[in-house]
Amino acid sequence: MTPPMAAVAPVVRTERDQAALLASEYAELLAAARASVAAAALGEGDPLIHVRHVLARHGQLPPAGARPVVLLAHPAITSTRANRAGVA
Numbered sequence: 001m002t003p004p005m006a007a008v009a010p011v012v013r014t015e016r017d018q019a020a021l022l023a024s025e026y027a028e029l030l031a032a033a034r035a036s037v038a039a040a041a042l043g044e045g046d047p048l049i050h051v052r053h054v055l056a057r058h059g060q061l062p063p064a065g066a067r068p069v070v071l072l073a074h075p076a077i078t079s080t081r082a083n084r085a086g087v088a
Contacts, residue, residue, distance in 0.1 A: 031050075032054040
């Protein structure tokens with residue numbers, strides 16, 4: 001018989017932790033964007049796969065049929081991960 005699981009304490013992050021997380025996620029997205037541009041220059045079949053993967057992992061893929069101009073006009077961050085990090 002396995003023992004009951006202990007309650008998980010909420011993660012408390014300092015401002016430094018929040019800044020480090022934000023910088024890390026920015027670097028990840030920037031690397032994906034650069035890889036996509038390089039893939040497009042090489043004529044790869046799906047150059048956006050790199051950006052799409054990062055956006056999906058963060059719950060930030062646009063809804064089906066979303067118009068680019070609307071997404072650019074309303075750049076809200078809504079992912080659960082960003083909210084946990086204190087980024088609003």
